[in-house]
Amino acid sequence: MASDQPNGPTSLVSSAFPPPPPFYKHFTPENIAALKHHQKIGAPHDQLPQELHYLVPPPPPDASYRCFGDTWQIPDVLPSLPQMGITQLYEDPSPSAGPSTSVSTSTSTTAPPSNTRALSLLRLSKSLLLSYLELLSYLSSNPTRSSEKLQDLRTIMINMHHLINEYRPHQARETLILMMEEQVEKCKKERDENIKAKETVRSVLSVLEGMLESGLGVPGIAGGSLGSTGNGKDTKGMSTDVATKSRDLEMWQVLDGLV
Numbered sequence: 140m141a142s143d144q145p146n147g148p149t150s151l152v153s154s155a156f157p158p159p160p161p162f163y164k165h166f167t168p169e170n171i172a173a174l175k176h177h178q179k180i181g182a183p184h185d186q187l188p189q190e191l192h193y194l195v196p197p198p199p200p201d202a203s204y205r206c207f208g209d210t211w212q213i214p215d216v217l218p219s220l221p222q223m224g225i226t227q228l229y230e231d232p233s234p235s236a237g238p239s240t241s242v243s244t245s246t247s248t249t250a251p252p253s254n255t256r257a258l259s260l261l262r263l264s265k266s267l268l269l270s271y272l273e274l275l276s277y278l279s280s281n282p283t284r285s286s287e288k289l290q291d292l293r294t295i296m297i298n299m300h301h302l303i304n305e306y307r308p309h310q311a312r313e314t315l316i317l318m319m320e321e322q323v324e325k326c327k328k329e330r331d332e333n334i335k336a337k338e339t340v341r342s343v344l345s346v347l348e349g350m351l352e353s354g355l356g357v358p359g360i361a362g363g364s365l366g367s368t369g370n371g372k373d374t375k376g377m378s379t380d381v382a383t384k385s386r387d388l389e390m391w392q393v394l395d396g397l398v
Contacts, residue, residue, distance in 0.1 A: 162193035170194060220301055228298045229259040256302050267295045347390065
């Protein structure tokens with residue numbers, strides 16, 4: 140679609156802030172309604188008008204795609220330094236440390252790997268420091284040779300960055316493991332809090348049940364009836380609301396003491 144433009148697709152995506160694709164002008168209400176009509180009647184894609192072709196999403200790429208001037212492979216794999224045109228300054232790390240070929244007469248020893256990523260990063264960092272000191276020396280004695288040393292510094296730093304990028308899958312896997320462990324611990328904590336709350340509620344309910352059975356000390360519920368008091372006076376005129384409020388007050392006092 141972008142190839143119809145005079146400048147081609149490269150000029151449209153190589154900028155840090157590229158303009159919107161020119162075919163956005165075709166996304167009008169009329170074209171959208173026309174596309175829905177063609178899809179409803181089952182019109183094939185190759186028979187759509189030219190202005191409606193831009194409204195149909197293209198098939199997903201199967202090998203590579205371009206984004207902001209860069210080409211990305213499918214599946215997304217980290218290209219090697221030679222593939223990117225950069226000199227590789229280290230040996231490819233060994234997948235695992237194998238047994239040494241030299242075997243002693245008494246015991247067999249396993250030699251530690253000599254080309255791990257950690258060792259390569261250490262060697263490159265030392266080379267980076269040495270190259271920086273040489274650059275300072277060139278700048279003080281012969282500045283015309285500084286460009287060569289700057290290129291060496293650039294190559295070393297790209298190699299270090301590439302080695303660090305190889306740890307990205309491991310970092311993503313460990314980050315996912317850490318997130319899952321945190322979720323498990325959070326669920327366990329919530330479970331323990333729910334169990335604790337359940338036991339608290341059960342104890343409160345058992346205490347309240349015992350208080351209700353004993354009458355909570357309200358006159359007329361335990362130790363006598365609501366119809367009479369200890370001095371023999373008739374309490375039938377006592378308001379039911381007052382008795383209820385008194386009982387509720389004592390229940391809340393019990394709850395405040397338990398919670």
